Amino acid sequence: MAERAETDLLRLLTGALAEGGRARPVLLLVEGAAGTGKSRLLSRLLSALPVPARTGIDGIRDGIDDDEIRDDRGRDDRGRGGRDDRGPGDRGPGHGGRGDAVPGDGIRGDGLRSDGIPGGEAPGAAAIGGTAGAERPGHGPLLLAVDDVHRAAPADIAALGALLADPPGRFACVLTYRPEELPEPGLVLGPGTDFPAALAVVRHTLGPLGPAAVAERAAAALGLDACPPDLAAALHRASGGNAQTVADLLDALAPRAADRPAPRPADRPAPPGTGERPASAHDGRPAPPGPVGRHAPPGHGESRPAPGPEDVEAVGPPPRLTALTLRRAAAVPERYRAVVHAAAVLDHPASARDLAAVAGLDGRAGRDALVAALRAAALQELPDGRYGFAVPLAAAAVRGAVAGPVREALHERAAALLARRQPVPWERLAGHRRACGDRRGWLRAVERAAQEHADRGDVENAVGLLESALATGPVPPHARSRLALMLARSAVMGLGSQPTRKVLEHILDDPRLAQAVRGEIRLDLGLLLCNQLGRAQEGQAELERAVDDLAGHPVPLARAMSALAMPYWPGLPLADNIAWMDRALAVATESGDPVVQTAAAANRVSVLLNTGDPGAWPLIERLPRDSDVVGCRQQAARGLCNAADAAVWLGRYAETRDLLEEGVALAARSGAAYAERTGRGTLLVLDWATGSWDGLADRARALVREAQGMPNIASDALTVLGLLALARGEWADIHEYLTGPGALGVDRSPVPLSAAASGALIRLALARDETGPAAAEAADAWRRLRAKGVWAWGAELAPWAVEATARAGAVPAAREMTAEFAAGLEGRDAPSADAALLWTRGVLAEHTGDPEAAVRHYEAASAAYAALPHPYHELLTAASGARRALAAGREDAVAVLADCADRFDALGAAWDAARTRAELREHLPAEERRGPGRPGYGDVLSPREAEVAELAGAGMTNRDIAAALHLSPRTVEQHVARALRKTGARSRQKLAAALRTGPAAR
DSSP states (O other), rough: HHHHHHHHHHHHHHHHHOTTTOEEEEEEEEEOOTOOOOOHHHHHHHHSSSOOESSSHHHHHHHSSSSOOTTTOOOSSSSSSOOOSSSSGGSSSTTTOOOSTTTTTOOOSSSOOBBOOOOOOOTEEEEOOOOOOOOEEESSSSEEEEEGGGOOOHHHHHHHHHHHHSOOOOOOEEEEEOGGGGSSTTTTGGGGOOTTSSSSSEEEEEEEHHHHHHHHHHHHHHHHHHHHHHHHHHHHHHTTOHHHHHHHHHHHHHHHHHOOOOSSSTSOOOTSSSOOOSSSSOOOOOOOOOOTSSOOOOOOOOOOOOOOOHHHHHHSSSSHHHHHHHHHHHHHHHGTTTHHHHHHHHHOBOHHHEEEEEEHHHHHHHHHHHHHHHHHTEEEETTEEEEEETTTHHHHHHHHHHHHHHHHHOOOOOOHHHHSSSOOOHHHHHHHHHHHHHHHHHHHHHHHHHHHHTTOHHHHHHHHHHHHHHHHHOHHHHHHHHHHHHHHHHHSSEEEEEEEHHHOOOOOOHHTTOOHHHHHHHHHHHHHHTSSSSOOOHHHHHHEEEEEEETTTTTHHHHHHHHTOSSSSSSSOOOHHHHHHHHHHHHHHHHOOOHHHHHHHHHHHHHHHHHHHHHHHHHTSHHHHHHHHSSHHHHHHHOOOOOOOOHHHTHHHHHHHHHHHHHHHHHHHOOOOOHHHHHHHHHHHHHHHHTOOTTTTHHHHHHHHHTTTTTHHHHHHHHHHHHOOOOOOOTEEEEHHHHHHSOOOTTSSHHHHOOOOHHHHHHHHHHOOOHHHHHHHHHHHHHHHHHHHOOGGTTTTTHHHHHHHHTTTTTHHHHHHHHHHHHHHEEEEEEEHHHHHHHHHHHHHHHHHHHHHHHHHHHHHHHHHHHTTOOHHHHHHHHHHHHHHTTTTTTTHHHHHHHHHHHHHHHHHHHHHHHHHHHTTSOOOGGSOOTTTOOOTTOOOOHHHHHHHHHHHHOOHHHHHHHHHHHHHHHHHHHHHHHHHHHHOGGGGGGHHHHHHHOOOO
């Protein structure tokens, strides 16, 4: 919309200046409050027009006095400013400050401003550019521009008015101004404003930025792929969309973002200045150390998170905004200034009557004070008959300048005002009562506000309010217990945080706490640790202590037992989970509480479905989606999202999608934020399994960003990123995703994610010919799976674990593992694991000297995966079958292998495509191979060079490429060197793009 409007303005101005055109002369009035980007817009317009601009009042006045409009400043006509020859007494206040632009976007120079501030001062009607020898009126096109015309002296305005009264042909004039600072409101040229009929007059108003524009600017300024939604919302909320305030906040946040390492994956372009490696065929990066590289790759330290809403709050009002706000407030007569202070304390759009009441002004005095504040632009008129600050942070600037006792009195009057409202705005009332020292009233208001949030399902706001109250205290013991219980109950439905954990642990240290209260807080702390914070062992310990504390209290006791029944986490074996489930169901029935009964029913679904028990499906339909009780709806949403997570690991992909659609929508409606986020993680796993890889990495990274400080919520996304990196050949990033500082790691992750991650790590080690580390990881992962006893979760692990074990020479152990896996799946509804069992049997047959059986099992596995569908595993097993068939002399398998290579390419599995093509080349008919004396490829990449270049561009080291394609590292280095030369790529990272677009690609 903004771009189209700007295009329309350019067309308007160009038409007025065109030779032989019929358009009338044009006056374009660009109005906007301080900081909305007027000067920036003017700069863009002047740069885009073909006619040099004559700018500044001085030149216009000279043009009236003489035949020629002179430019005695001798400056270039674009992008540089002329010297303002007027003395200090002739200039507007504060000459030399910045105008209305985002830093770096506007014109800079002597006497020039770069586009807009709230608040920078500038010379009256200052020149922002000039041109020597501009055309005389009537002898050529004349383009005039005056920035900040509201600052112009009366004589300058008179000169401009005289020119506009009789404009020449082929004439356009652009004036920018702040309407709130016009000497005569609404009259750009003062009391004598009058435009002749021969002049087309167009007004263009610049308003605040929308949320999307703020997010876009934040991402660009902070070097992010995308701005996290909570950060974008906080910036927009604090700035009111004011462009310069957004820019100033981002300037303050930038040092924090600058400390974050550049993103590593090869499908993200390296930003300028991040040290992209120079074009070199040699890649000496060492392989990650330890068994299958359990540490992050060298050079990968723990990255600092992107700034968050709390950082925006910590920045406070920028100095530029503070200066403008306090200068305008100071312009209000002292006897009326209290109304500005009242607006700052209320910190919310308010009526004239409310402002007067809080300011302590009666009747006419209140009205006169508001008028004075509006005339000084210290306050702005807002929609719906309300008044306040268009930039919300300006209120904080004013509050900080008000003396403490005066501010307390204002808060006291504000609290009295709000307490009379119906309904009472409890959260706002709590803030005012605390600020004026009314501790008892503050706690009552906090409790009422938190309860209202919880009743509406707005658990995040409830948690924030209670966490702040309990963390900053002091709170009397009886109120402390009550508020802590509210915090704990809300936190487990929300996203949770380390600060919440610390508050709850601190409260549990109080020996005066009643046993039942202690048990309830332990219960919710245990859930928070297990779920949001990914500290399962600590969480399970708290839950078991809660069971001891809650004897005789069936409602919380059933919740604690039900939580211990959840099988996802390592530690408790499945048999213990089932025992806890049976006890939980009995206690929940005894309690008669519908919410705890729904929670137990949801967990029962999870236990049964994760183990592949077909009896779980009918129970899903009984979850109360439409209950009148919000707690029941929240538990039903959690049950649906958990069922979706179970279904995706079973290979029930159609059912997963249906459950997610319903569960995530219900979670959003009922305020179950944690369930909603886990549902989004499950969707990533589903998209990976079903081959929906376009944009998948970006979606996964977005969830990781949103889940900062919540490793369990990020675990699905990180696992998917690791699996994608393996398939794409981005091997340098796999360990960061699966075992790096932000990941839970294979020992702490939910068991199905741990099994999938271990499978990927084993496969990576095998591809690098690191058989010993691969076998060690296989043994560890198999022990974890056996300890839990949910064999359906072995679908992503079993084939690779058996492969590594057999390659290490332990074929009997591999045979036992296969039999154990098969026994664990008997009677279970687990299609993905059933397909994996066929795959595993193929691996075992291959290593026990039965190639025909291996081919049969691989082909059966491929067909089973195609039916799910799981295209990546379908292709892996089909390619394995084709390799064995070719080894047995079946030449028809060449077509199968070629099809797999093409489909790997289409899916985005670059490593698998290159590896398959390398194998395929060995089986091509002799006439299709390059023979002695055949001409070389010249400047076009050979097929082998293209394969090596693709993997190098994906981020693989020469050593890894050599292992993947069965070449020597020296040969790989030569291929990379030739690929760099032929494509003209300046670095290994640029090879991928060059292969897609360059003439050397074949």
